[in-house]
Amino acid sequence: MTPHHLIILPVLLPLLCGAALVPLTQARHRFKFALSYASVLGQLITACLLMAQADNGAWPGDIGVYLAANWAAPFGIALVADRLSALMLLLTAVLALAALHYAMQRWSRIGVHFHPLFQFLLMGINGAFLTHDLFNLFVFFEVMLAASYGLVLHGYNAERLRASMQYIAVNLVAALMFLLGTALIYATTGTLNLADVALRISTMAPGEIGLLKTGVAVLALAFLTKAAMWPLGFWLPTTYAAASPPVAAMLVLMTKVGAYVILRLWLLLFGDEEGAAAGFGYDALVWGGMATIVFGAAGMLSTDSAGRMAGYSAIVSSGTLLAVIGYGQPSLVTAGLYYLIGSTLAVAAFLLLIELIDRIRTPGAAILALTMEAWAVEDTPDEPRGKGVPAAMAFLSLAFAACALMIAGLPPLSGFVAKFGMFHALLNPEAGSGAIGPTGWTLMALIIVAGLVALISMLRYGVRTFWAAEMVTPPKLQLSEVAPVSVLLLLSVAMTVQARPLFDYLGRASADLHDPGKYARRVLGEPALPGPTSRPEAP
Amino acid sequence: MEAVLSLAIGIVFGAGIWLLLRPRSFQVLAGLMLMSYAVNLFIFVMGRVWLDRPPFTPAGTVPDPSVLADPLPQALVLTAIVIGFATTALYLVVMIGARGITGTDHVDGEEPET
């Protein structure tokens, strides 16, 4: 029996790569980029392999457990790779590859330390997806957040500094809440391993559980801040609009980390039918999620800036996810996961696209001169050099249209399929769970209206940009910028075409999630290897 | 002991919240520092209060968990202190950066109207 080292690779690869990148000077940019790129490629391959293993019965129960430092589960830190986390890893790697590729020509060249920070960000995200230990989750959250602070600030200018003041402050407070929640959970259950917590909750007396619930509530606030639930997510549009495009694209994923953790936590801790804690907080999630949808939709409608629009659309998608999680129905979760992937790709592609689109409105030279005058040394990247790709306008408009369709959930792209999946699940609940109630109707109506609102605002923006703009010269786009956007969009097309296998996979993932007992058995049952021959007495 | 600690944590946390809600970035920084003291203490006491029972298990003795302080919260607090230190440094630098480039130390990077 050998440990499945593959599971920890998504954390180690970026860490090692980042460590190697730190001492390299900016002059060796090409080498740094190559290293970084190789690492992301490695992560992509790892994620694919993990996904294959999770789905092909390589592990008992299709859940891979890795005991870091070889300590059995509730005591040591266990990393858990199941279908969902493998998928999230893949999504991360794909997005990272796109963002990194996009940053090749310009964004990674300005400032210093883009690459190590990027790698550390990936390490944090991957770790957060993998870990099954509450405090370890905190630490990986911090890795992720700290790297994101650095990356949001990347390309020093006033707007970014303003935005990151907010971003950092809010997230620091959220981190404190995370700690408070974790501490409360530890104090009441005496353990940090999620599966173990779940196990212990089921045996707790109703009288004891108040403090635990308080802890979980505070903890959830931290995640919900990350996931930008109303009213905790006001930082998001500002930050998205201010961050440089590749970073903003990665930020999209980070909101999803919040939702992911909520999903995992809730299904694990409160997914059981019985027990004193069953069903805790689901209503709050549903209604909070729906409020978030309303808020995000209103935001989309009332803003003119594309960056903020993308931010609000991320809020809408976050709200949808939270409501879906809170609705507590496995088939809906399946569709919600599909929606998660689709909307992440769409919003990320849109964020990358915005910068390219902006080149239509204000051709590069003008904007450069303007900023140079205002802030003599801001990190505004050089105009792309060399030849641009042909048919730039056609690409931009097509890509924009695709983004708009996906964000609005119109056919024929993945956005529609996701929406359809959710509606179908809402209308046709599994046997025994009863008919759709007023909450379901409201949710459905909200999702439809939000899609519509997204459409109206995207349309307004698109018409104004593509049709009403006085075009001087067609924008100059680099292949390295066009390719990632195209890939993200093509992936979304692929998601539509291959919806069936994807839905099947997600259905299995969701079934896993809804079986907390299985996690407990697998995670706590994984034995540590018999100790290295001698673990002697200390002197 | 318990009551004093609870009150102490509460007061420090409250002072931190008050500062956190102030408009100037340095106030927010100080607030964050105070809050992290409170939170660290809070995590720490989650292992309950132990006097003179540091979690050392010297060689030659059989450790009796019931008379030693809970080491886990201590380890967690250590990590939290380190991370708190790092984030304080970061916030500080962002704060002075923002002060320089925006010309104000208001947390929003611009003076409020009126």
Added chain:
Amino acid sequence: MKGLIRRWLPHLVVSTVLCALWLLLNQAFDAASILLGAVLGIAVPLLVERLQPLGYPRMRAPLTLLRLLRMATVEIARSCFNVSRIILFSDHRTVNSQFIRVPLSIRDPYGLAMLSCLLNMTPGTVWVEILPERYELSLHVFDLHDEGWWINTIKMRYEQPLIDIFETHP
């Protein structure tokens, strides 16, 4: 041999002190500790050499030093009680706190440092700085009665021994 020592053990005294510190800290006197202490004692001064432009002090008259220390200890105890008395029982407004100038003739940096240590450790006096124009020590005295006495005492009882210790070259 001597060259070797100079090469690898240029700061013998400091190395010894550091080794002693290590042993004291570890409260151990076994071979491993001594070895490690010796290694550290030798290596650390070499590592920080570049940051020590003055090198390390060379002391000549250990007996004088001991005498000085004994005197200082007594003085410290005495002033301690004086200051305590004043804090507890005197009318604080009538305490005559003043700065005084003490012309100095000691030049050796370590000697100066030692002097400042002794003066500062003695309650009731605080070393402020050396006024550069006439190389005078600016000293703050908690309860000044007689400026001349202070200058005299410092010159005679503190400075002179220190000059003997640090500045007398064989």
Added chain:
Amino acid sequence: MATLLELSIAYALVCVLVAMMLCALRLLIGPSAHDRVLALDTLWIAGMLLALVLGIRFGTQVYFEVAVLIALIGFVSTVALAKFLMRGEIIE
């Protein structure tokens, strides 16, 4: 004898704590920045004494390290503060 020692330890604890309290008062009322710096430094020293007394009270040497560290490092922040007051910046 044991009671005498216990009493004296308790007395010492009270004294040190009251001393810390007085320092804290000075810290609060100021009035000038250098007063506060001085008070903070004294607070550290008193803290060190507290560690030592606690060490005697609990009869363990674990507290000794903290005392060593306060003695060696505690002054750094004071020096930094003083230099800041004096020069306006601490590293030139």
Added chain:
Amino acid sequence: MSGIPDLPAWAALPVSLLLILGATIALIGALGLLRLPTFYKRIHGPAITITFGAGCILLASMLYFTATQARLVIHEVIIAVFLLMTAPVVSMLIMRAAVYRDLRARKHKAGATAGGVYTIVEEETAGSTPPGKR
């Protein structure tokens, strides 16, 4: 309170006395810090805490542990040495900072001019703004 009962009387008495003395001195020092009217007087208060207070308590500790552990425990010396090396720096720097701050701020009553070593230069006001309070 583990070690206390097995302390022999020859040690307990001096330890107690040293503790009481040291603590009292420390308290007096702090009292001085609080009660003395000007900074230049206040700075002399803590000095006794550092020298005599700390010295006594260190001695007590040494004695105590030597007695309880039946071996020579003198590593408190390290603390003493470090205190000796750091305390002068602190008082020197604070003192100097205070003097120059008061001179710059032209605080006549602060006591910086006592003894006439330092004088406040009045005409300097022209042109330069008074330094801000930090």
Added chain:
Amino acid sequence: MLTLLVLLPFIGALIAACLPNSSRDRPAAVAGAVTLAALVLAIHAFGRVGEGEVLYQRYEWLPGFGLDLVLRMDGLAWVFTVMVLGIGLLVLLYARYYMSRRDPVPRFFSYMLAFMGSMLGVVLSGNLIQLVVFWELTSVTSFLLIGYWQHRNDARRGARMAFTVTTIGGLCLLAGVLILGHIVGSYDLDAVLAAGDQVRAHDWYRSVLVLVALGALSKSAQFPFHFWLPHAMAAPTPVSAYLHSATMVKAGVFLLIRLWPTLSGTPEWTWILGAAGVCTLLIGSFFAIFQNDMKGLLAYSTISHLGLIVVLLSIGSPLSVVAAIFHTMNHAVFKASLFMAVGIIDHETGTRDMLELRGLGRAMPYTAALAIVASAAMAGVPLLNGFLSKEMFFSETMQVGGTENWWMSYAAVAMGVFSVAYSLRFISVFFGPLAKNLPQDPHEPPRWMRFPVECLVVLCIVVGIMPERAVGTVLAVAAQSVLGAPLPEYSLAIWHGFNLPLMMSAAALAGGVLFYVVLRRYAGLAERDEVPVLYRLNGAQAYESTLLALSQAAAWLLHWTGTRRLQLQLLVLMVAMVAVPLLVVRPLPVLPALRLSALDPLFALLWVIGAACAVGAAWQAKYHRLVALILVGGTGVVTSLTFLWMSAPDLALTQLMVETVTTVLILLGLRWLPPRLAPAGLAAHIPPSTWLRRARDGAVALAGGLGLAAATYALLSSKPPPTISDFYLERALTEGGGANVVNVLLVDFRGFDTLAEITVLSIVALTVYALLRRFRPAPESVAIPVQQASDVDPAATESPAQQAGSGYLMVPAIYLRFLLPFMGIIAVYFFMRGHNLPGGGFVAGLIFATALIVQYMVAGTDWVESKLRLRPHRWIGWGLATACGTGLGAWLFGYPFLTSHTAHLNLPLLGEIHIPSAFVFDLGVFLVVVGTTMLILVALAHQSLRSHRAAPGATRSTIPPAKEIA
């Protein structure tokens, strides 16, 4: 085959899109060829469809949701397919000549083909969801077509309007179809069609009906959604001809016919559709009369005719369905030709304004003749196709409401009157003297531009004269596919004898002529430019104001429920932290009574200090930052001592070190924050709003503090659960190899945490460094501090190295430099013993870094760096690599990452020495901590160098760049 049918246009669209912008004939040829091919395919299929067979083609897509791709062609679908393709072909031919040389033609044809494909998709869908997909695609492509002349504001506006309205409808349709699918249990069209009774009996029938109707009516431009259609006339005329005759608007009608078997036959059906249809046909035809734009007139006439069809469908009798299908076909034919005729006029004269156009019959007699025939068909003149279906309509209206209630018939006649009137108005442009001053000199169009019109007009006449032979079979097949066999009795004949419908027709014709004459004579029809009576009924205006109101409402909502200000966000967070547990948690934790006996007075005294410092800091932080910093430091001391007191010496050490480094750090930062001076008269007048805000914040702070205190107290007085810590205590020594359990936890049990934690440190250091490289100091703080400029200070002019070497810092410098090796030893000491006693890599690293920083403080950056190259980046890199590499080493032994091992060395003289791998791991921690601390502090310290080098009056742009940290 069906797949090919649907795909062909899309393929053509792709090809056309790839053609260069300058090409003109090629895209048209591609489009034509593709359409022709598809048409041939479709006609070929009639062989089977005509026999009542239904063609299927099925692809699995999402069987789990009952969502397969099904292409299904029955009679109805066939009719629509041929209509779409046939008229499409003609329109494409027409467009070839119509489009101007300046327009990007490939794009046009590409859009056209894409639209055609979507339309075919709608028509051929055998799955409701798939239908919705194509439905929305038609919206998208029609948006592109309407907005084709994107530089024109009206085109953009029209396109957006059409798109928005039809998409809203589409979303409603989606909802309706989903519910329908839920009722039936399948989205498959066959299943749905077969489940009519089940659907009609279901509770949710009404919502399905309303939602589907919303979709269909908005697409078919029915009142009250009709307003988008006239605005869509901003599109090029071929687009209008295509969209508004045979395709886009007919999609709605198609849907209603399609779902007729399932949904019709209830009063709700009749009332909803009937009301909408009647309103539409009256309003549409009335508005049409008063349009001055020829296309506008046609647009309203289209609306009215669609209303007619909807009314027919609403009636619900099988015969009316036949009539509806028939009229759909007829309308497509004559309306397409009319649009194209208008296009010709527009193209050749440069205007479509009926106020200007006059006597075109003279200039283009042939076109005029065609247009007159077509408009006669539109007016329902006998012997033309329009007459037949209108006749059927009249006869069906009489069925509604029995024998007493004639309102529907009156409405029908009124509509007939109006339609005759607007047809007359339309053809009036051909009569009279030829207008002068037209933008262009009118003449006949090119031969092939007129050809499509000719075809269609011939079709009008053929169908009008011999209906049974021309379309009888087709109509029967189509009707049969909807109604099922047997078909109701009907006869497609021109002459049914003198009956009421004929009287109505006659009345309508006569009335129409009369009405037109009256209007022309007395109401100044030829001059007026607004619709009488109903001009207030401006749907477009309503649409725009709705959108505006929506945006404003959204902004309002955002203003009241959102904020961009940090303070409010933090307030919300804090309130949430207090409120959410109170609101959500049931049962609330119980708070045990406070026992005063449990109060330890000494410990309380300690915390009186801590709390006082904290509160003092809160009070002073605004104007006295330094004071606040010192006070926070006071709390830090107390915290540190608390850790010490409560058996956590490791924490105390760490807290102490962090405290020191943080102080230094903030002092370095404070240099760059210009002082905040309390404004004079600060306390004099504080506005009540400020007090209110403070009270609010105070309340929140109080609540938060109390909340946390309560939680702490409740926890501390509750029974501790069995924790996992016992495991650590028991195994730390035996298996972790260390006596200090906390340290073993950090480097072994939970070493993974520590690895991530040092990564956080590294990240922050890198961020700080990157940020400070581009740091712009505040303008007020660029100059060197006043302290250094003051004449009072003799050291003002000395460099830091001089100060330390011989100046005023000399004596302190001696101490501080002398201390350096001692600090080094202490660092090593704490590092070495960490595993067994308090200490460890972190504390050691901080001590080491502090020792170095002290040197910086003494002698300045330049001096230290001239003596010592620190390269903090390398420390960080090596540290991470060491820690990570130690973990990876376990792989070599076949163990998971970070598994600890111990090397045993048996050295002479020294005996056995154990070197645990955790020790190496800790070394990595040490390296990272030193590296990061140094990087952060030194990067900050370097900023001073820049300001020193800058001239006193330096501005932002003249500040020298930061010195690289080596």
